[in-house]
Amino acid sequence: MDTINIMDTLNTVDLAHIIQLAVAPVFLLAGIAGFLNVMSARLGRIIDRARVVELRVSQLHDPDRLRVSEEEMKILWRRVGIINWSIGLCTAAALSVCLLIVSLFVVGFWILNGDILVGGLFVLALFLLIVALLFFMKEVQLATRTMRFGREFSVND
Secondary structure: OHHHHHHHHHHHHHHHHHHHHHHHHHHHHHHHHHHHHHHHHHHHHHHHHHHHHHHHHHHOOOHHHHHHHHHHHHHHHHHHHHHHHHHHHHHHHHHHHHHHHHHHHHHHHOOOOOHHHHHHHHHHHHHHHHHHHHHHHHHHHHHHHOHHHHOOOOOOO
């Protein structure tokens, strides 16, 4: 009976320690979720703008205005591609963090040496997040550099 109680106590202590170790990656996961939310909102706004410009292009007859609108469409689709990469990399980072958390529990419960796996997943998640944020920065720079297209004009002007 004493042996069972000692084992239960050890398992509870081990579980508590594993949960403590998993808290930091969970916060990282919450941060990544926040980035994904921001990036998804930007993607939605870009697509909304592309719909407005596509409608304008279909109704324009002035070659100068048509050229400006078509150039804006090219930039909008480039932004869509960049933000999609950013979202994909951010999602991959989140999946890496999830695998890291699962690995912490598997390694802890089966008392395996998973230092390389856990460390590798953490580094991978951060690397993916860094690249995702670089893509995000590129998309924001492209958006601010092309603000001159933001002026609306009437199709009938």
